[in-house]
Amino acid sequence: MSTSRLGHSSGKERKGAGNGNAGGPANHRQTNKGSSGSQGRRAGNNTVPASSAKGSRTHDRVQKPKTSARALAVKVLSAVEQDGAYSNLELNRRLKEAELSSADAGLATELVYGTIARLNTLDYYLERFVAKGMEKLQPWVRSLLRISAYQFIYLDRIPEHAVVSEAVNLAKKLGHQGISGMVNGVLRNMIRNKEQLHVPSHLPVAERISLEHSHPLWMVERWIAQYGEETTEAICRANNEPPAVSIRVNTTMTTRDKLMEEIASTGAVVEPSHLSPDGILVRSGGNMALTSWYRDGLFSVQDESSMLVAEAVAPEEGQNVLDCCAAPGGKTAHIAEKMRDRGRIVANDVHAHKRELILDQAERLGLSCIDAVTGDALDLNRRYAESSFDRILLDAPCSGLGVIRRKPDVKWTKSASDIEDISSLQRELLDCVAPLLKPGGILVYSTCTIESAENEHMVADFLDRHPEYKAIETSAWSQPGSRDWRTVNGGVQILPQYAHSDGFYIARLTRTAN
Numbered sequence: 001m002s003t004s005r006l007g008h009s010s011g012k013e014r015k016g017a018g019n020g021n022a023g024g025p026a027n028h029r030q031t032n033k034g035s036s037g038s039q040g041r042r043a044g045n046n047t048v049p050a051s052s053a054k055g056s057r058t059h060d061r062v063q064k065p066k067t068s069a070r071a072l073a074v075k076v077l078s079a080v081e082q083d084g085a086y087s088n089l090e091l092n093r094r095l096k097e098a099e100l101s102s103a104d105a106g107l108a109t110e111l112v113y114g115t116i117a118r119l120n121t122l123d124y125y126l127e128r129f130v131a132k133g134m135e136k137l138q139p140w141v142r143s144l145l146r147i148s149a150y151q152f153i154y155l156d157r158i159p160e161h162a163v164v165s166e167a168v169n170l171a172k173k174l175g176h177q178g179i180s181g182m183v184n185g186v187l188r189n190m191i192r193n194k195e196q197l198h199v200p201s202h203l204p205v206a207e208r209i210s211l212e213h214s215h216p217l218w219m220v221e222r223w224i225a226q227y228g229e230e231t232t233e234a235i236c237r238a239n240n241e242p243p244a245v246s247i248r249v250n251t252t253m254t255t256r257d258k259l260m261e262e263i264a265s266t267g268a269v270v271e272p273s274h275l276s277p278d279g280i281l282v283r284s285g286g287n288m289a290l291t292s293w294y295r296d297g298l299f300s301v302q303d304e305s306s307m308l309v310a311e312a313v314a315p316e317e318g319q320n321v322l323d324c325c326a327a328p329g330g331k332t333a334h335i336a337e338k339m340r341d342r343g344r345i346v347a348n349d350v351h352a353h354k355r356e357l358i359l360d361q362a363e364r365l366g367l368s369c370i371d372a373v374t375g376d377a378l379d380l381n382r383r384y385a386e387s388s389f390d391r392i393l394l395d396a397p398c399s400g401l402g403v404i405r406r407k408p409d410v411k412w413t414k415s416a417s418d419i420e421d422i423s424s425l426q427r428e429l430l431d432c433v434a435p436l437l438k439p440g441g442i443l444v445y446s447t448c449t450i451e452s453a454e455n456e457h458m459v460a461d462f463l464d465r466h467p468e469y470k471a472i473e474t475s476a477w478s479q480p481g482s483r484d485w486r487t488v489n490g491g492v493q494i495l496p497q498y499a500h501s502d503g504f505y506i507a508r509l510t511r512t513a514n
Contacts, residue, residue: 067094067098067100068104068166068170069100069104069105069107069108069111070107070108070111070144070147070166070167070170071170071173071174072094072095072098072100072108073107073108073111073112073115073143073147074140074143074144074147074170074174075094075140076090076091076094076108076112077112077115077116077143077146077147078139078140078143080116080409081139081142081143082139086409087112087113087116087408087409088407091108091109091112095108095109110155111147111150111151113408114150114154114155115143115146115147115150116408116409116412117214117239117240117408117411118150118153118154118214118240119146119214119408119411119412120210120211120214120215120216121199121211121212121213121214122146122149122150122153122214123146124199124211125149125153125190125196125197126145126146126149126186126190128196129186129189129190129193130145130186138175140174140175141171141175141179141182141183144167144170144171144174144183145167145183145186145187148163148164148166148167148183148187149187149190151163152187152190152191153197160191163187164184164187164188164191167183167184167187168180168183168184171183171184199211199212205224205229206220206221206224209224209229209232209233209236212236213233213236213237213239213240214236214240214411215236215239215411216411216412218415218416219401219411219414220232220236222416222451223235223236223450226451226452227495231495234495234497235450235495235496235497235503237497238405238495238496238497238500239404239405239408239411239496240405241405241500242405243303243405243406243500243501243502244281244282244283244304244500244501245281245282245283245285245288245301246273246279246280246281246282246301246302246303246304246307246501247279247280247282247288247299247300247301247302248276248278248279248280248299248300248301248302248307248330248334249278249279249280249298249299250297250298250299250300250333250337250365250366251278251337251338252337252340252341252365252366252367253296253297253298253365253366254298256272256277256278256279256280259280259293259298259299260272260280262293263280263282263285263293266285267285268282268283268284268285268286269282269283269284269285270282270283270285271283273304273307274499275304275305275307275308275499275501276304276307276308276311278307278334278337279302279304279307280299281304288301289301295364297364297365297366300330300333300334300361300365302330302334303403303406303501303502304499304501304502305402305448305494305499305501305502305503305504306330306331306448306502306504307334308492308494308504308506309331309334309393309395309444309446309504309506310331310334310335310337310338312442312444312446312506312508313335313338313391313393313442313444314338314391314442315335315338315339315343315390315391316339316343316390317339317340317342317343318339318342318343319339319343319344319390319391320343320344320346320388320389320390320391321335321339321343321344321345321346321389321390321391321392321393322345322346322348322380322384322388322389322391322392322393322433322436323335323345323346323347323348323393323395324348324377324380324392324393324394324395324396324429324433325348325349325350325377325394325395325396325397325429326347326348326349326358326372326395327349327351327354327355327357327358328354328357328358328361329347329357329358329359329360329361329362329370329372330361331393331395332345332347332358332361332362332370333361333362333365333367333370335391335393336362336365336367336369336370337365337367339369341366341367341368341369342369343369344369344371345369345370345371346371346373346384346389347370347371347372347373348372348373348374348375348377348380349372349373349374350374350375350376350377351374352374355372355373355374358370358372359372377394377429377432377433378428378429378432379432380432380433380436381432381433381435381436384436385436386435386436386514387435387436387437387438387439387514388436388438389436389437389438389441390438390441390442391437391441391442391443391444392433392436392437392441392442392443392444393444393446394429394430394433394443394444394445394446395446395447396425396426396429396430396445396446396447396454397422397425397426398422398426398447398448398449398451398454399414399418399419399422399449399451399454400414400448400449401414401449401450401451401503402447402448402449402450402494402496402502402503402504402505403448403502403503404496404503405496405502406502419451419453419454420453422454423453423454423458426447426454426458427458427461427462430445430458430462431462431465431466434462434466434468434469434511437511438511439511439512439513439514440510440511440512441510441511442472442508442509442510443469443508443509443510443511444506444507444508444509445458445459445462445491445505445506445507445509446504446505446506446507447504447505448502448503448504449503449505450493450495450496450503450505454505455491455493455505455507456491456493456505456507459471459490459491459507459509462509463509468511468512468513468514469509469510469511469512470490470509470510470512471490471491471507471508471509471510472490472508472509472510473490490507490508490509491505491506491507491508492505492506492507493505494506
């Protein structure tokens, strides 16, 4: 079976680029597997469906052709596969243009992200019923078959006959009678032979996990070598679960208890985070990034694991802090909030337009201590004097394999060579910023990946080459409940199944001498 690779090419990320998983509206999958799709699996804080048209249209206005949820999903998936589009950006753009109802926007979102998440499993099943093979089909036909198979395999409230009927009608509109007949035959044949829609138990373990939980085989094999079979299967299973919606309270403006009370008064269901003292889990309550609390700067949308980074930095009022790869500014802002907006944070990013994102975050949150600058992070040691900073955060560019549940495209756009390339960059970055920390200061190295080469091995290599540094014992800063987490070299490796949060690595180091 050959699964068509989705998405853009996965070249080396730029030095100053942040991980993009904090600070602003985030990608969130909200409904559980088996929902009808009336709400988007990932239609949370980044996917904002356009409102339905209000009022009747006047006779002199040109009415847009109506787009169905399934047609929109097919177009998005085809653009992702054929043109290298980013699924979240392409989906958002088309949702805004289409003016779907909230229910249809939710279904389209479910189909796009659910299909990407289950891509190789869907193709494994479809290959048995497509006579010429999936690779011979046009991208839009592949996408149509995939979303249809996804509906009757993973969504249990959409009648099978409705799935087939919609697919056939869509095939007629987008293609011709011959294609619609083929689509009809494939889908009806799949329904008649449901007993074949399972992964054989006798397969080698890595191949079984790859197909049951829809991950590339190379990735599964790599994780088995690092974590073992049982943990790897738990990782892959967790990556297909909807992520929690979590927000971080701006403690310079309010308290967690007060904000929780205000949000709950609207009928939303909220609870305090057990990982971060500044975090709130929103179990229901709609798109939090569209609320007045967000606009007024009372909170930021951020994953719980990501919130632990500022906890590790542990900044103090009046200190000089360097955030090396700061965009879009979520962790920078969290550090500023913990400093009570007193002191100075140099927030660097390689891209000028991303500097604007940092400044926008600071303005929305009412923070004035952030000095956003533009430049290559590898040049920081030439721009600032040795021992200039009390705290340094290197939230390094990484493979992003810890945030698959939010960005399922990552599974199909990354390769083992990408990990090698990015590891080389991470090593350079650590060496570059190491002299900038004052003796007795704290350097935090973090990534949103679960790859040992980028995490614990990277820190071990750094400590071997920099005897002036040592690791701070994890017990000195880790959060309650983290004792079961994987810890090594002063770092914590958070796996996605540990706390239903993103996979993250955080290491806390101190400079003992010049």
